[in-house]
Amino acid sequence: MRLEAEFTSEPFHGEGSPPEHAVAARDAAAEAGLDTDFGPLGTLARGEAKELYDALPVIARAALDAGATQVTLQVRRVGADKAEAAEPRAATGGKTPRDAGKAGADETVVELNDALARLIADVEREMGAKLGELDRAGKQRAVRVLRERGAFDLRKSVSSVADALGVTRFTVYNYLNREAD
Structure with missing residues (x-):
């Protein structure tokens, strides 16, 4: 089963370079072999369930160690919305x-x-x-x-x-x- 995790780390910064904690979280997801999509409001990581489950604590730890005060996470099955629509x-x-x-x-x-x-x-x-x-x-x-x-x-x-x-x-x-x- 494929899953995707959408996570944000705070504090948010306004314009300019993304905060170090957001980059650290994205890099941890990529290093875990997950497909990532990095955006201004958070990061989306996709992968097989086991790899994603194993990576979530590593991602949270990387963000917090790099200065995040909070990490928010949502996990869902890939394509769950499309299955309902079908x-x-x-x-x-x-x-x-x-x-x-x-x-x-x-x-x-x-x-x-x-x-x-x-x-x-x-x-x-x-x-x-x-x-x-x-x-x-x-x-x-x-x-x-x-x-x-x-x-x-x-x-x-x-x-x-x-x-x-x-x-x-x-x-x-x-x-x-x-x-x-």
């Missing part, structure tokens, strides 16, 4: 079996997800390609357009946009932060 929907009126009995606020979430899907489809048409097929500059431009159109005001939009782009959430946050500067 559940059958036809017999339940477009909802997953798990959600078929729910109403009210959940219907609003479905409508918002539809709105995000429409925004993404519009940007893909304008750019002449699926978001995942764009080069880096094209992906950054797509994120800018999506932000201008309010896509990131919608629930779970960063994850959905990251999936469409074929990048991590941290990469989307990097693109958003570059635009803000």
Whole structure:
């Protein structure tokens, strides 16, 4: 089973070079053989469950030894969100079996997800390609357009946009932060 761990170390620094404790945590993950994606808000590390489990205390220790005051961690199965999204929907009126009995606020979430899907489809048409097929500059431009159109005001939009782009959430946050500067 493949897992990914998303971790942040504090204190955060503003602009400029990343803090030593963040770099130490990223380096510890890489030295453990994990695939890493380093961003301004944290680091994402992916690997087989055993390697990831073994590396987590090493990563935390490296960050704390390098000056971090706190390390925050989330661990999840790789592709868990995609598996849920792939559940059958036809017999339940477009909802997953798990959600078929729910109403009210959940219907609003479905409508918002539809709105995000429409925004993404519009940007893909304008750019002449699926978001995942764009080069880096094209992906950054797509994120800018999506932000201008309010896509990131919608629930779970960063994850959905990251999936469409074929990048991590941290990469989307990097693109958003570059635009803000």
